[in-house]
Amino acid sequence: xxxxxxxxxxxxxxxxxxxxxxxxxxxxxxxxxxxxxxxxxxxxxxxxxxxxxxxxxxxxxxxxxxxxxxxxxxxxxxxxxxxxxxxxxxxxxxxxxxxxxxxxxxxxxxxxxxxxxxxxxxxxxxxxxxxxxxxxxxxxxxxxxxxxxxxxxxxxxxxxxxxxxxxxxxxxxxxxxxxxxxxxxxxxxxxxxxxxxxxxxxxxxxxxxxxxxxxxxxxxxxxxxxxxxxxxxxxxxxxxxxxxxxxxxxxxxxxxxxxxxxxxxxxxxxxxxxxxxxxxxxxxxxxxxxxxxxxxxxxxxxxxxxxxxxxxxxxxxxxxxxxxxxxxxxxxxxxxxxxxxxxxxxxxxxxxxxxxxxxxxxxxxxxxxxxxxxxxxxxxxxxxxxxxxxxxxxxxxxxxxxxxxxxxxxxxxxxxxxxxxxxxxxxxxxxxxxxxxxxxxxxxxxxxxxxxxxxxxxxxxxxxxxxxxxxxxxxxxxxxxxx
Amino acid sequence: xxxxxxxxxxxxxxxxxxxxxxxxxxxxxxxxxxxxxxxxxxxxxxxxxxxxxxxxxxxxxxxxxxxxxxxxxxxxxxxxxxxxxxxxxxxxxxxxxxxxxxxxxxxxxxxxxxxxxxxxxxxxxxxxxxxxxxxxxxxxxxxxxxxxxxxxxxxxxxxxxxxxxxxxxxxxxxxxxxxxxxxxxxxxxxxxxxxxxxxxxxxxxxxxxxxxxxxxxxxxxxxxxxxxxxxxxxxxxxxxxxxxxxxxxxxxxxxxxxxxxxxxxxxxxxxxxxxxxxxxxxxxxxxxxxxxxxxxxxxxxxxxxxxxxxxxxxxxxxxxxxxxxxxxxxxxxxxxxxxxxxxxxxxxxxxxxxxxxxxxxxxxxxxxxxxxxxxxxxxxxxxxxxxxxxxxxxxxxxxxxxxxxxxxxxxxxxxxxxxxxxxxxxxxxxxxxxxxxxxxxxxxxxxxxxxxxxxxxxxxxxxxxxxxxxxxxxxxxxxxxxx
Numbered sequence: 001x002x003x004x005x006x007x008x009x010x011x012x013x014x015x016x017x018x019x020x021x022x023x024x025x026x027x028x029x030x031x032x033x034x035x036x037x038x039x040x041x042x043x044x045x046x047x048x049x050x051x052x053x054x055x056x057x058x059x060x061x062x063x064x065x066x067x068x069x070x071x072x073x074x075x076x077x078x079x080x081x082x083x084x085x086x087x088x089x090x091x092x093x094x095x096x097x098x099x100x101x102x103x104x105x106x107x108x109x110x111x112x113x114x115x116x117x118x119x120x121x122x123x124x125x126x127x128x129x130x131x132x133x134x135x136x137x138x139x140x141x142x143x144x145x146x147x148x149x150x151x152x153x154x155x156x157x158x159x160x161x162x163x164x165x166x167x168x169x170x171x172x173x174x175x176x177x178x179x180x181x182x183x184x185x186x187x188x189x190x191x192x193x194x195x196x197x198x199x200x201x202x203x204x205x206x207x208x209x210x211x212x213x214x215x216x217x218x219x220x221x222x223x224x225x226x227x228x229x230x231x232x233x234x235x236x237x238x239x240x241x242x243x244x245x246x247x248x249x250x251x252x253x254x255x256x257x258x259x260x261x262x263x264x265x266x267x268x269x270x271x272x273x274x275x276x277x278x279x280x281x282x283x284x285x286x287x288x289x290x291x292x293x294x295x296x297x298x299x300x301x302x303x304x305x306x307x308x309x310x311x312x313x314x315x316x317x318x319x320x321x322x323x324x325x326x327x328x329x330x331x332x333x334x335x336x337x338x339x340x341x342x343x344x345x346x347x348x349x350x351x352x353x354x355x356x357x358x359x360x361x362x363x364x365x366x367x368x369x370x371x372x373x374x375x376x377x378x379x380x381x382x383x384x385x386x387x388x389x390x391x392x393x394x395x396x397x398x399x400x401x402x403x404x405x406x407x408x409x410x411x412x413x414x415x416x417x418x419x420x421x422x423x424x425x426x427x428x429x430x431x432x433x434x435x436x437x438x439x440x441x442x443x444x445x446x447x448x449x450x451x452x453x454x455x456x457x458x459x460x461x462x463x464x465x466x467x468x469x470x471x472x473x474x475x476x477x478x479x480x481x482x483x
Numbered sequence: 484x485x486x487x488x489x490x491x492x493x494x495x496x497x498x499x500x501x502x503x504x505x506x507x508x509x510x511x512x513x514x515x516x517x518x519x520x521x522x523x524x525x526x527x528x529x530x531x532x533x534x535x536x537x538x539x540x541x542x543x544x545x546x547x548x549x550x551x552x553x554x555x556x557x558x559x560x561x562x563x564x565x566x567x568x569x570x571x572x573x574x575x576x577x578x579x580x581x582x583x584x585x586x587x588x589x590x591x592x593x594x595x596x597x598x599x600x601x602x603x604x605x606x607x608x609x610x611x612x613x614x615x616x617x618x619x620x621x622x623x624x625x626x627x628x629x630x631x632x633x634x635x636x637x638x639x640x641x642x643x644x645x646x647x648x649x650x651x652x653x654x655x656x657x658x659x660x661x662x663x664x665x666x667x668x669x670x671x672x673x674x675x676x677x678x679x680x681x682x683x684x685x686x687x688x689x690x691x692x693x694x695x696x697x698x699x700x701x702x703x704x705x706x707x708x709x710x711x712x713x714x715x716x717x718x719x720x721x722x723x724x725x726x727x728x729x730x731x732x733x734x735x736x737x738x739x740x741x742x743x744x745x746x747x748x749x750x751x752x753x754x755x756x757x758x759x760x761x762x763x764x765x766x767x768x769x770x771x772x773x774x775x776x777x778x779x780x781x782x783x784x785x786x787x788x789x790x791x792x793x794x795x796x797x798x799x800x801x802x803x804x805x806x807x808x809x810x811x812x813x814x815x816x817x818x819x820x821x822x823x824x825x826x827x828x829x830x831x832x833x834x835x836x837x838x839x840x841x842x843x844x845x846x847x848x849x850x851x852x853x854x855x856x857x858x859x860x861x862x863x864x865x866x867x868x869x870x871x872x873x874x875x876x877x878x879x880x881x882x883x884x885x886x887x888x889x890x891x892x893x894x895x896x897x898x899x900x901x902x903x904x905x906x907x908x909x910x911x912x913x914x915x916x917x918x919x920x921x922x923x924x925x926x927x928x929x930x931x932x933x934x935x936x937x938x939x940x941x942x943x944x945x946x947x948x949x950x951x952x953x954x955x956x957x958x959x960x961x962x963x964x965x966x
Contacts, residue, residue, distance in 0.1 A: 012528050015527075015529070016528065016529075018521065018524075022506050023502055026505050026509055030699065032697050036714075038714060038752075039715070042505070045502075046498070046499075049532070214515050216513065228514075228522070228525075229525060230520065230521040231515070231517035
């Protein structure tokens with residue numbers, strides 16, 4: 001069987017995925033609210049048809065006899081397709097449909113529960129999700145632990161024990177670091193008019209090298225990045241007048257966007273034409289947000305442009321004070337607002353609770369209590385209500401278990417890659433201070449982005465850094481910055 | 484076989500159509516330009532999969548045994564589905580694919596040719612389209628004339644001879660009316676700032692009864708209306724500072740939108756859940772644009788609100804002068820800008836040329852000459868270049884032949900329906916003068932909109948007006964207004 005036939009079939013499936021991406025982007029950015037029910041039907045139908053076509057015997061027949069291809073990219077395509085096809089076929093259609101239905105209902109319930117800060121109304125939906133996750137896990141009896149099944153979905157080959165050992169090491173360093181360095185002071189006071197912030201974001205994006213013929217940015221309550229197709233990258237941000245978080249969130253989403261944008265064009269319309277895993281993806285969003293966007297050099301260049309945009313708020317704030325303020329360690333309630341040092345503990349808490357929920361050692365009804373106790377223990381903060389606690393994230397409502405760890409693994413990986421880039425490129429800070437980001441971007445394109453999913457995450461990391469997952473560079477970075 | 488199974492299958496196909504609508508709307512409103520190639524793949528794949536699923540034997544089997552259903556709506560569903568299924572199965576997949584490919588290539592060529600006003604570069608693409616249309620027509624050997632095949636696609640049951648006789652009668656009255664009444668004077672001079680026009684459009688839409696939770700309006704070079712799903716209506720308009728056409732185009736697209744919006748919810752996700760034909764659709768856009776939006780009563784209400792928005796342009800223009808200016812007969816080059824009286828002749832010209840192209844009595848290379856001669860003959864205008872002549876419309880590039888007549892039939896039908904509404908509702912002008920449009924809208928919902936495609940256009944017209952297609956009310960309206 002020729003690989004060409006396989007590619008044609010996968011290209012068609014990729015088109016259907018893109019149709020879903022467009023429908024999803026539209027629902028979050030453009031759709032009048034009352035269109036939601038019809039849209040749910042559209043997305044459900046696209047998902048189901050794509051799934052049915054993918055798990056068909058025909059795809060299996062196309063894969064047969066394609067082992068041991070010489071061309072590295074073709075071999076990668078066969079490997080990845082077989083992995084996903086075998087995973088997808090394990091899940092009975094009835095369970096997949098039930099998971100999709102439950103996600104739709106539960107996310108709406110979560111939305112209401114969060115608005116009312118009322119965990120009790122969400123609890124039955126979360127119980128249902130946990131039950132469905134257990135049934136899902138049972139479809140993979142050969143995989144060591146339940147949580148490994150979920151991790152592997154987003155981060156191929158990652159194991160619970162590997163995450164555990166990295167997270168244990170992080171806790172060991174972060175908890176005392178945060179306790180000793182959290183000052184909570186030097187917070188910037190607004191006003192930061194929304195249009196000025198949008199102007200600032202555009203200046204940064206232009207310097208990072210975006211092209212309005214291929215990218216766009218919009219406002220949504222929850223920022224995200226999306227690729228509806230080759231040459232079409234969509235970022236969103238949320239700009240409020242009270243602070244400058246939109247600027248950092250824009251740089252974060254740029255990192256996701258540029259990874260997708262710079263995938264080799266020849267991989268378009270194939271499963272290889274996207275970032276290789278959630279953690280590698282997050283390593284890039286974190287790199288552009290934190291390692292670039294919170295660096296000294298970046299602000300040496302950009303603060304003289306930012307300051308005059310906000311004369312009222314920043315007129316009396318010098319560069320040093322500003323950089324300290326946007327990098328300060330401030331233990332808080334909300335993961336999405338967390339600083340570089342405390343972020344990891346928000347994730348570790350979720351990683352632990354997810355395992356306990358699945359194992360049944362924490363009951364859903366006891367979750368808020370467990371959440372609040374751990375927030376106190378890790379970050380020293382008191383959770384005033386569930387909206388600012390256990391209800392803050394949408395993930396569990398749509399069945400995303402095993403996903404949160406990839407956020408923090410992304411932070412860890414970002415510094416591992418960063419160290420190599422610095423070794424190759426010399427003083428990045430000096431380049432940033434001149435507003436030059438092109439060398440870094442080109443290096444990342446060459447070493448990371450262009451490969452798409454040709455290499456599984458573990459292999460990519462090894463190729464780029466010569467090392468396995470390793471928390472030490474990240475801890476060294478934090479200790480140097482904050483220690 | 485139960486009708487439920489058929490409905491499920493059609494609901495899924497409707498979801499796929501909606502996915503295509505979303506992708507299309509996005510491409511025209513939101514997409515970065517460089518995303519076009521990937522988007523073409525997405526739309527082609529959706530179209531192909533939808534087509535394949537629809538023309539499958541399974542749909543035929545579902546239809547079998549569903550004749551003579553008692554429920555009127557179910558019977559209509561079976562009738563319409565069978566008609567479309569039989570039509571779709573007539574066209575070989577190879578021809579359908581070639582038509583889709585050619586449309587994509589030809590519309591891009593048209594775009595460039597129009598920009599350069601260079602018909603020669605477009606001519607080979609148009610020749611290809613004409614050839615494909617002839618092959619398409621051959622798929623329906625039992626239908627009387629070639630052009631009947633095309634008409635029936637957009638206007639079920641309409642025949643070339645019926646259109647011909649209506650258009651002959653229109654020519655008879657319109658050509659002398661226009662020659663005698665065209666004054667070309669009293670043109671409004673700007674500036675009409677874009678944001679003020681948008682504000683005016685919103686005031687009108689609010690009074691027509693739109694709800695921002697269910698509708699949106701955007702700017703595009705070519706205005707259109709779109710329904711990506713129940714409760715989700717999208718209008719676009721094109722607002723330029725030189726004139727007020729965007730206001731009328733907004734009312735026009737509102738007419739299309741409200742027809743779709745007010746289809747009975749129970750018809751959602753079925754082929755019955757949309758307007759019944761192109762001409763009936765156009766009758767509604769024309770009604771809201773012209774019969775409402777250019778009426779005396781409308782301006783009695785709205786001019787006092789509009790005038791202060793444009794003090795520079797309208798400060799010295801009184802209501803009478805304004806209404807005359809926006810209703811004046813001014814023979815011009817561009818169909819899209821044509822007034823109520825001259826519009827029909829733009830269509831009649833296209834109707835005639837389309838038939839001649841198909842019959843081969845006019846060669847593609849001679850088309851500009853034929854176009855220009857007829858423009859002179861019907862409207863007395865000289866065409867300076869092809870961009871303002873034969874290249875002005877996109878339709879032929881994407882293979883839309885037989886569609887133009889429905890625009891003018893819409894004008895004819897709009898007045899037929901209007902006369903009945905006036906008989907039922909009394910003095911509409913007086914209601915409009917109070918800013919009240921609800922009674923008209925509700926009447927239209929009850930008699931036209933809610934039925935979706937339950938009745939074929941001919942039957943709907945008969946039910947609403949008690950009459951067949953009849954140009955006399957329309958001519959009477961024009962003669963009263965302009966004669």
